[in-house]
Amino acid sequence: xxxxxxxxxxxxxxxxxxxxxxxxxxxxxxxxxxxxxxxxxxxxxxxxxxxxxxxxxxxxxxxxxxxxxxxxxxxxxxxxxxxxxxxxxxxxxxxxxxxxxxxxxxxxxxxxxxxxxxxxxxxxxxxxxxxxxxxxxxxxxxxxxxxxxxxxxxxxxxxxxxxxxxxxxxxxxxxxxxxxxxxxxxxxxxxxxxxxxxxxxxxxxxxxxxxxxxxxxxxxxxxxxxxxxxxxxxxxxxxxxxxxxxxxxxxxxxxxxxxxxxxxxxxxxxxxxxxxxxxxxxxxxxxxxxxxxxxxxxxxxxxxxxxxxxxxxxxxxxxxxxxxxxxxxxxxxxxxxxxxxxxxxxxxxxxxxxxxxxxxxxxxxxxxxxxxxxxxxxxxxxxxxxxxxxxxxxxxxxxxxxxxxxxxxxxxxxxxxxxxxxxxxxxxxxxxxxxxxxxxxxxxxxxxxxxxxxxxxxxxxxxxxxxxxxxxxxxxxxxxxxxxxxxxxxxxxxxxxxxxxxxxxxxxxxxxxxxxxxxxxxxxxxx
Numbered sequence: 001x002x003x004x005x006x007x008x009x010x011x012x013x014x015x016x017x018x019x020x021x022x023x024x025x026x027x028x029x030x031x032x033x034x035x036x037x038x039x040x041x042x043x044x045x046x047x048x049x050x051x052x053x054x055x056x057x058x059x060x061x062x063x064x065x066x067x068x069x070x071x072x073x074x075x076x077x078x079x080x081x082x083x084x085x086x087x088x089x090x091x092x093x094x095x096x097x098x099x100x101x102x103x104x105x106x107x108x109x110x111x112x113x114x115x116x117x118x119x120x121x122x123x124x125x126x127x128x129x130x131x132x133x134x135x136x137x138x139x140x141x142x143x144x145x146x147x148x149x150x151x152x153x154x155x156x157x158x159x160x161x162x163x164x165x166x167x168x169x170x171x172x173x174x175x176x177x178x179x180x181x182x183x184x185x186x187x188x189x190x191x192x193x194x195x196x197x198x199x200x201x202x203x204x205x206x207x208x209x210x211x212x213x214x215x216x217x218x219x220x221x222x223x224x225x226x227x228x229x230x231x232x233x234x235x236x237x238x239x240x241x242x243x244x245x246x247x248x249x250x251x252x253x254x255x256x257x258x259x260x261x262x263x264x265x266x267x268x269x270x271x272x273x274x275x276x277x278x279x280x281x282x283x284x285x286x287x288x289x290x291x292x293x294x295x296x297x298x299x300x301x302x303x304x305x306x307x308x309x310x311x312x313x314x315x316x317x318x319x320x321x322x323x324x325x326x327x328x329x330x331x332x333x334x335x336x337x338x339x340x341x342x343x344x345x346x347x348x349x350x351x352x353x354x355x356x357x358x359x360x361x362x363x364x365x366x367x368x369x370x371x372x373x374x375x376x377x378x379x380x381x382x383x384x385x386x387x388x389x390x391x392x393x394x395x396x397x398x399x400x401x402x403x404x405x406x407x408x409x410x411x412x413x414x415x416x417x418x419x420x421x422x423x424x425x426x427x428x429x430x431x432x433x434x435x436x437x438x439x440x441x442x443x444x445x446x447x448x449x450x451x452x453x454x455x456x457x458x459x460x461x462x463x464x465x466x467x468x469x470x471x472x473x474x475x476x477x478x479x480x481x482x483x484x485x486x487x488x489x490x491x492x493x494x495x496x497x498x499x500x501x502x503x504x505x506x507x508x509x510x511x512x513x514x515x516x517x518x519x520x521x522x523x524x525x526x527x
């Protein structure tokens with residue numbers, strides 16, 4: 001690598017005078033900025049970017065930031081297509097141009113080393129490096145090093161930003177902490193726009209290179225970054241730029257909300273078209289209807305992702321249906337299998353999973369319309385009633401009012417209650433539990449004998465709730481929001497507080513299950 005001619009300062013003498021790396025680097029910085037004859041001292045500063053000491057690295061990073069920010073401001077870096085260093089030695093270039101070419105190469109060396117430091121073990125080093133690179137982006141935007149090929153008055157160093165984004169999105173290392181630090185830069189409209197473009201290109205390249213394999217860490221890093229992107233509601237709000245505009249904003253794509261929405265849509269669709277880890281499906285689906293869909297130009301393009309997410313099963317299927325529901329009701333999506341898929345999710349396990357409350361909250365929302373076909377509502381009422389036979393008491397206290405609410409919304413379903421000639425047991429019931437199509441399960445030919453059976457349930461609260469079908473139903477629906485999270489422990493605690501007023505004359509205090517104290521003794525009243 002060629003170097004400029006000039007004297008180099010004796011490191012040992014400077015070290016003795018300065019007494020610390022910080023003072024040493026400060027002195028070197030002053031010498032370089034003082035005279036071009038001291039340009040070779042720059043190699044000494046760059047060497048400190050390879051130090052094993054954190055404090056030395058931090059000092060070197062700050063020194064490089066000050067140095068090259070000053071050189072960019074002075075216009076001391078070569079502008080235009082950068083020649084190779086060997087070519088700069090020919091007589092074709094003046095001494096002034098040779099200096100600027102050489103210094104521009106040193107700037108590229110510095111940037112390359114800083115990008116490597118973005119994966120350093122120390123977060124302080126990574127944070128300082130990130131901020132320095134973003135400072136360079138800002139300075140390059142103000143003092144461009146290349147000439148734009150298009151007719152506009154703006155320039156943004158998107159190639160440098162693209163490199164920063166690529167080093168944020170590590171494949172094997174969690175970068176969420178550094179990405180969180182990067183979020184403040186996403187508040188700049190121009191940074192946000194070029195980040196979205198860079199992510200889309202980089203994700204596509206990596207996933208193709210890895211043959212579409214699931215990359216949990218890499219994909220989590222992507223999600224951490226793109227979920228932080230928040231678009232403004234109006235174009236008039238887009239007036240915050242890292243690179244200050246030098247012309248009419250109408251000429252710059254980064255200043256147009258339409259362009260932002262297009263880049264936003266392509267970024268998310270490009271990310272979601274690949275298979276995700278199960279944990280990421282949940283995170284995406286939870287924010288989908290509030291954070292993603294409102295900013296998309298064509299929300300219905302999410303249909304492929306939501307359909308694939310439904311096939312995963314469990315809570316992910318339910319959340320996928322929530323997204324489909326939004327598309328159907330707010331964006332006029334034609335999806336005739338929606339309620340068929342929801343119906344298929346009603347399995348005995350739904351009462352025992354941790355997302356039970358969310359499931360029934362969303363199911364209540366999906367079935368809230370009074371214009372649903374009678375056969376469809378009847379199928380849901382009957383299936384829930386059948387599942388109630390094996391449901392735990394805490395779930396029944398929510399399911400029974402849920403069923404009654406459906407009947408209140410659709411009074412024609414009362415035929416399932418008032419059917420004297422209807423089936424009185426499982427053997428006589430025409431309802432086909434195994435049928436996946438609610439239109440073919442013959443629910444309207446059946447009756448709710450299951451709720452009649454629950455009137456003899458061992459738990460008095462369940463038996464009382466089931467008695468509702470034997471009385472005229474009120475017009476007002478029961479608010480089930482407070483019943484969704486009832487647990488077995490809460491039911492036991494409530495029962496223990498309700499002491500009986502009838503005191504037995506003789507009794508033997510319980511001493512534990514099978515005569516031994518164990519955890520089950522908490523369910524008995526000890527005297």
